[in-house]
Amino acid sequence: MGLAIEARGLVKSFDGKEAVKGIDIAVPEGSIYGILGPNGAGKTTTLRMLLGIIEPDRGTRTLLGHERPLEAARIVGYLPEERGLYPAMTTKEAIAFMGALRGLPLDVGRKRAEILLRENGLADYVEKPIKSLSKGMAQTIQLFGTIVHKPKLVVLDEPFSGLDAINQGRLESLIRDEAASGTTIIFSTHVIHHAERLCERIAIIAAGRIRFEGLVSEARDRLRPQVRLKTRSADGPWRAALPADAREAAGVWQFELPKSGIEPLLKGLMDGGAGIEELSIERPGLHDAFVAIAGEAAAREMDQPSPTELGVAA
Amino acid sequence: MMGLFEAAWVIARRDFIATVYSRTFVIFLLMPAFLFGMTLAAGQAGQRADREAQQAQVALVADSQVVASLQQARAALVANTSDLSFPKLITVAPAEHPDIQARALLADESAAYSAVFTGTLDRPVLTGPAKIDDSVGRRMRLILDQARTTAALSDARIAVPPVSFERVLTAEAAGNLHGVRHLMARGAQLIIFMITVLLATMMVTNLIEEKSNKVIEILAASAPLDSVFLGKLIATLAVSLLGIALWAGVLGGLYLFTQVLSDWIDVPVAPAIGWPIFIILTFLYFTTNFLLLGAIFLSVGAQASSVKEIQTISMPITIAQVMFLLLAGTVVSASGGLLPWVAYLFPLSSPLSMMALAVQSESLWPHLLALLWQFLWVAIFVRIASVMFRQTVMKSGGKVSLFPTLRSNKT
Numbered sequence: 001m002g003l004a005i006e007a008r009g010l011v012k013s014f015d016g017k018e019a020v021k022g023i024d025i026a027v028p029e030g031s032i033y034g035i036l037g038p039n040g041a042g043k044t045t046t047l048r049m050l051l052g053i054i055e056p057d058r059g060t061r062t063l064l065g066h067e068r069p070l071e072a073a074r075i076v077g078y079l080p081e082e083r084g085l086y087p088a089m090t091t092k093e094a095i096a097f098m099g100a101l102r103g104l105p106l107d108v109g110r111k112r113a114e115i116l117l118r119e120n121g122l123a124d125y126v127e128k129p130i131k132s133l134s135k136g137m138a139q140t141i142q143l144f145g146t147i148v149h150k151p152k153l154v155v156l157d158e159p160f161s162g163l164d165a166i167n168q169g170r171l172e173s174l175i176r177d178e179a180a181s182g183t184t185i186i187f188s189t190h191v192i193h194h195a196e197r198l199c200e201r202i203a204i205i206a207a208g209r210i211r212f213e214g215l216v217s218e219a220r221d222r223l224r225p226q227v228r229l230k231t232r233s234a235d236g237p238w239r240a241a242l243p244a245d246a247r248e249a250a251g252v253w254q255f256e257l258p259k260s261g262i263e264p265l266l267k268g269l270m271d272g273g274a275g276i277e278e279l280s281i282e283r284p285g286l287h288d289a290f291v292a293i294a295g296e297a298a299a300r301e302m303d304q305p306s307p308t309e310l311g312v313a314a
Numbered sequence: 315m316m317g318l319f320e321a322a323w324v325i326a327r328r329d330f331i332a333t334v335y336s337r338t339f340v341i342f343l344l345m346p347a348f349l350f351g352m353t354l355a356a357g358q359a360g361q362r363a364d365r366e367a368q369q370a371q372v373a374l375v376a377d378s379q380v381v382a383s384l385q386q387a388r389a390a391l392v393a394n395t396s397d398l399s400f401p402k403l404i405t406v407a408p409a410e411h412p413d414i415q416a417r418a419l420l421a422d423e424s425a426a427y428s429a430v431f432t433g434t435l436d437r438p439v440l441t442g443p444a445k446i447d448d449s450v451g452r453r454m455r456l457i458l459d460q461a462r463t464t465a466a467l468s469d470a471r472i473a474v475p476p477v478s479f480e481r482v483l484t485a486e487a488a489g490n491l492h493g494v495r496h497l498m499a500r501g502a503q504l505i506i507f508m509i510t511v512l513l514a515t516m517m518v519t520n521l522i523e524e525k526s527n528k529v530i531e532i533l534a535a536s537a538p539l540d541s542v543f544l545g546k547l548i549a550t551l552a553v554s555l556l557g558i559a560l561w562a563g564v565l566g567g568l569y570l571f572t573q574v575l576s577d578w579i580d581v582p583v584a585p586a587i588g589w590p591i592f593i594i595l596t597f598l599y600f601t602t603n604f605l606l607l608g609a610i611f612l613s614v615g616a617q618a619s620s621v622k623e624i625q626t627i628s629m630p631i632t633i634a635q636v637m638f639l640l641l642a643g644t645v646v647s648a649s650g651g652l653l654p655w656v657a658y659l660f661p662l663s664s665p666l667s668m669m670a671l672a673v674q675s676e677s678l679w680p681h682l683l684a685l686l687w688q689f690l691w692v693a694i695f696v697r698i699a700s701v702m703f704r705q706t707v708m709k710s711g712g713k714v715s716l717f718p719t720l721r722s723n724k725t
Contacts, residue, residue, distance in 0.1 A: 097328055
């Protein structure tokens with residue numbers, strides 16, 4: 001499978017300060033790709049460089065085979081972090097206009113807009129002006145405008161920010177549906193569980209650098225599975241089977257699964273008379289992987305709302 | 315990628331429809347009528363009030379026969395001019411000492427006399443300050459001459475019938491043609507200038523709104539910024555042409571169906587190049603003038619982040635544009651020299667200058683050259699505007715070329 005996006009060594013400075021410090025990204029066609037990072041990590045700048053909205057100071061990027069991103073504009077959809085719609089336009093016209101900007105004839109755009117709105121239970125909103133909609137609803141309309149021309153690549157910058165749980169669920173379904181039809185999706189987020197639920201591949205970005213790039217499973221596999229053990233016996237020869245860094249709290253032992261595997265561990269516990277009451281092996285989540293890769297500080301910042309969510313214009 | 319003009323068309327169509335269906339367009343349509351009406355009313359009322367305030371009063375301190383002669387003479391002169399052209403003559407009963415009475419009258423602020431007439435028709439005396447000699451003095455002399463001539467003719471029993479011309483009508487007179495064309499050239503320049511400045515400000519305000527509601531990000535991601543700017547220029551131009559067409563339609567309708575304005579509209583003088591070509595050239599020069607100025611407004615105005623900032627930023631541009639208007643005005647008034655050539659060639663004064671040339675000269679080929687020249691500068695200005703916008707507003711550094719096609723060919 002080819003690459004929808006390939007970027008090498010992208011660098012961008014603003015007012016003499018490097019915001020992006022040499023980013024490499026490879027997004028396979030047809031995949032759902034997440035860029036994770038705290039606010040100010042360089043996610044939006046990276047996406048804007050990939051799309052050709054701003055030019056990198058150094059580095060190269062190829063978008064669906066085009067070295068000049070605007071040449072691929074007809075087959076790309078983009079939802080910026082700061083949403084922008086004409087307040088006086090109706091929802092149908094707004095969607096059709098965004099399609100027209102990507103080369104879709106207006107009449108076709110209007111028909112598809114109606115279909116999109118009806119299919120998503122928004123038939124009553126077809127002729128409603130944007131200014132009468134809630135923020136979440138307007139965001140949904142803009143998302144429809146992003147995909148109305150049936151692009152091969154959809155770029156979403158913080159698509160979940162500002163959405164309530166219902167609209168977040170709707171957006172996740174929409175992303176999955178688009179991907180199922182062969183569209184490549186790349187989105188940035190500072191909420192790890194969205195990426196964990198949706199993405200096959202991710203890039204973890206912090207302070208303008210890529211810290212990890214690859215499959216979600218590879219990120220998780222950087223950490224050993226965690227073993228939780230509860231025994232009937234408080235002490236005994238079985239303790240020798242535990243790794244040196246095993247920690248105990250309230251009668252529950254927790255430690256990384258030894259590299260030798262589960263069988264030698266089980267044998268040592270049983271032969272040592274541990275009396276196993278509970279034993280579970282948990283695969284680390286993406287959050288744990290993120291902490292391990294980007295650090296505690298970056299993970300704490302991930303939990304902070306974005307400036308857009310706070311209503312602060314950049 | 316969508317072509318430059320294809321994307322510009324999408325943006326222009328949206329902007330055009332949005333503007334035409336907005337309240338702004340209604341204001342745009344009504345504003346010229348409102349301004350024209352206000353200027354006319356204020357001008358006429360003000361002029362009349364000024365002239366009335368300036369009309370002098372002269373006290374007539376003489377016997378009743380002299381007073382009657384002077385009043386009749388004034389009435390005869392006013393009949394062929396206007397009442398405001400001569401001082402008002404106020405009759406005052408003579409006192410024992412006319413010279414003392416004259417000084418007292420001149421000192422009376424409630425009466426406000428400029429001069430006092432005493433004596434007879436043969437030995438008239440006008441008392442007043444020296445500064446009234448040029449205004450009141452001359453006019454009083456005219457009134458006196460009229461009164462004395464009438465009296466002399468009456469004494470000699472000679473009756474002079476009123477003069478009536480035998481009129482020989484011609485289509486036009488060169489002196490008249492020159493004056494009207496002079497006015498026509500200046501008027502055309504001023505109208506185009508006013509509409510252009512009005513529209514350019516409107517367009518930049520629209521761009522600032524797009525910056526604030528973040529639509530510009532969507533546009534910039536979908537189409538080249540050249541298309542975005544070109545689209546906005548075309549839309550605003552189309553809006554203005556629609557407005558002008560509506561005004562022309564209304565005036566034409568009034569002319570055809572009511573004839574109310576026929577005297578005013580029926581300008582007997584045609585521009586040197588002829589009405590049909592003049593109208594086409596007016597449209598073309600308005601287009602290039604708007605595109606040139608609009609591109610500059612866009613490139614500078616786009617740096618602003620609020621409508622308030624625009625007013626500050628656009629002031630020097632407007633002042634500069636007034637300078638270009640004055641430069642273009644040299645074409646109308648100068649009889650030769652270097653300055654008119656500068657006005658023809660400098661891109662920002664060229665449309666207005668060529669407009670004046672169309673009124674005054676029959677040659678067509680200079681207009682073809684000028685239009686090519688002006689459209690070339692439109693392309694350059696739009697490109698500069700988009701590069702400036704990309705570099706400073708979108709914060710996009712890197713390799714942005716003014717002429718990407720030339721660069722790619724070179725590489």
